Amino acid sequence: MKASETKATLSFSNGGQNVELPIYKGTMGPDVIDIRKLYAQTGMFTYDPGFMSTASCESAITYIDGDKGELLYRGYPIEQLATNCDFLETCHLLLYGELPNGDQKKNFTKLVTNHTMVNEQMQFFLRGFRRDAHPMAIMTGLVGAMSAFYHDSTDINNPKHREIAAIRLIAKMPTLVAMAYKYTVGQPYMYPKNELSYAGNFLHMMFATPCEEYKVSPVLERALDRIFILHADHEQNASTSTVRLCGSSGTNPFAAIAAGVACLWGPAHGGANEAALNMLYDIQKAGGVEKIGEFIKQVKDKNSNVKLMGFGHRVYKNYDPRAKLMQETCREVLGELGLENDPLFKLAMALEKIALEDEYFVSRKLYPNVDFYSGIVQRAIGIPVPLFTAIFALARTVGWIAQLNEMIGDPDYKIGRPRQLFEGSAKRDVKPISQR
Numbered sequence: 001m002k003a004s005e006t007k008a009t010l011s012f013s014n015g016g017q018n019v020e021l022p023i024y025k026g027t028m029g030p031d032v033i034d035i036r037k038l039y040a041q042t043g044m045f046t047y048d049p050g051f052m053s054t055a056s057c058e059s060a061i062t063y064i065d066g067d068k069g070e071l072l073y074r075g076y077p078i079e080q081l082a083t084n085c086d087f088l089e090t091c092h093l094l095l096y097g098e099l100p101n102g103d104q105k106k107n108f109t110k111l112v113t114n115h116t117m118v119n120e121q122m123q124f125f126l127r128g129f130r131r132d133a134h135p136m137a138i139m140t141g142l143v144g145a146m147s148a149f150y151h152d153s154t155d156i157n158n159p160k161h162r163e164i165a166a167i168r169l170i171a172k173m174p175t176l177v178a179m180a181y182k183y184t185v186g187q188p189y190m191y192p193k194n195e196l197s198y199a200g201n202f203l204h205m206m207f208a209t210p211c212e213e214y215k216v217s218p219v220l221e222r223a224l225d226r227i228f229i230l231h232a233d234h235e236q237n238a239s240t241s242t243v244r245l246c247g248s249s250g251t252n253p254f255a256a257i258a259a260g261v262a263c264l265w266g267p268a269h270g271g272a273n274e275a276a277l278n279m280l281y282d283i284q285k286a287g288g289v290e291k292i293g294e295f296i297k298q299v300k301d302k303n304s305n306v307k308l309m310g311f312g313h314r315v316y317k318n319y320d321p322r323a324k325l326m327q328e329t330c331r332e333v334l335g336e337l338g339l340e341n342d343p344l345f346k347l348a349m350a351l352e353k354i355a356l357e358d359e360y361f362v363s364r365k366l367y368p369n370v371d372f373y374s375g376i377v378q379r380a381i382g383i384p385v386p387l388f389t390a391i392f393a394l395a396r397t398v399g400w401i402a403q404l405n406e407m408i409g410d411p412d413y414k415i416g417r418p419r420q421l422f423e424g425s426a427k428r429d430v431k432p433i434s435q436r
């Protein structure tokens with residue numbers, strides 16, 4: 001970051017001493033006011049629950065322009081990456097800052113492929129769960145459990161150790177997600193097959209059985225690979241901020257990523273894809289397109305607590321570029337599968353059209369986000385609804401790891417420790433129980 005000529009001057013109406021605060025500029029996006037010395041100089045904290053106006057770090061990985069609806073991974077527009085690259089090239093870009101050349105891509109793919117198996121002991125963790133356990137409950141457990149296998153070989157201050165932990169996590173997430181799925185359907189786990197692509201291998205581990213050869217569909221393979229690219233990273237969202245805060249204590253990367261999985265599960269965040277599909281199912285069951293008006297009315301009634309899931313975003317005040325690409329992928333996949341008249345896709349597009357013409361949504365700049373269409377295409381691929389967020393976690397692991405390594409790689413990083421505005425009871429003495 002570079003210092004800006006202009007400074008911010010804080011003045012106090014009670015005649016307190018003015019405070020000068022430096023302003024820094026990044027490559028793009030809003031400048032920042034450096035308040036690190038504010039408490040020392042004024043004895044006061046800033047107050048920003050939900051971090052509506054707070055930059056928690058500096059980063060060179062992902063840039064979002066919420067007004068334009070623009071998303072760049074290391075400067076490359078998501079539209080170009082989703083069309084011209086595959087997920088492992090995108091992983092290389094997020095981790096190392098550059099797209100790989102031919103040799104680098106071959107080596108990186110080989111490295112990831114050779115780490116896709118998990119320790120045989122991992123399967124015994126699954127047995128503790130009920131068969132109908134939510135896959136994200138299983139994933140939160142399994143990813144945290146990886147610490148037990150690598151904790152002693154991951155000195156996070158050693159860049160080589162950090163890199164191998166990154167490769168292990170990217171490589172093993174598909175295996176773990178497929179195991180979580182197979183466990184819930186009572187089928188045997190399928191081992192990774194090294195001759196398959198990253199997405200192809202995941203489809204194999206999900207849908208193959210020992211009883212017959214499984215042929216990976218190139219259409220589904222490409223669609224899944226694009227879904228992974230679209231979910232790979234997204235600046236300082238809730239789960240990425242969780243991973244950074246958790247990792248800032250010096251814990252091992254597996255524990256920090258497990259914290260990210262747990263946070264992503266929430267319906268306001270990654271859990272919205274599952275919630276959005278269930279919302280479409282509910283509207284369909286209630287009568288479909290002609291029931292949309294009634295549903296929108298419920299959404300606008302604050303007491304209903306009903307939200308239009310897959311809509312709205314803290315940063316995007318325009319169309320989420322990933323939602324556009326996801327809608328395109330929906331069209332392609334449904335078309336290839338002869339499902340172009342899929343009622344749920346039609347319902348989603350009708351719902352989007354009505355919402356985008358409704359003053360409630362327009363005035364609040366609520367547009368479809370990445371989660372609005374992703375469920376429809378995942379369902380068309382054959383992925384069960386409860387697994388949608390686990391797929392999101394699978395894809396976002398590279399972003400979490402890249403952001404964690406960026407933080408730990410900065411020699412000046414500190415443990416994150418926010419303060420508070422205390423509104424509790426002033427100091428008082430404990431009375432004997434007879435007087436309470």
Ligand code: SDX
Pocket residue numbers: 233234236237238267268269270272299306307308309310311312313314315364366369370371
């Ligand atoms: C992801 O941060 C990221 O980058 C996340 C993510 C990533 O890649 O990591 O992009 C992934 O999490 C996408 C978002 C998925 N969540 C949903 O689709 C759930 C539904 N959306 C909302 O819960 C909401 O839009 C949030 C949580 C996404 C954003 O909430 P904000 O920024 O805190 O905004 P808000 O709740 O203060 O909403 C502002 C207004 C409110 O109304 P008023 O108080 O002004 O009257 O808009 C309303 C909200 O009630 N509103 C909605 C709405 N989203 C916001 N009303 C109906 N339906 C919605 N979906």
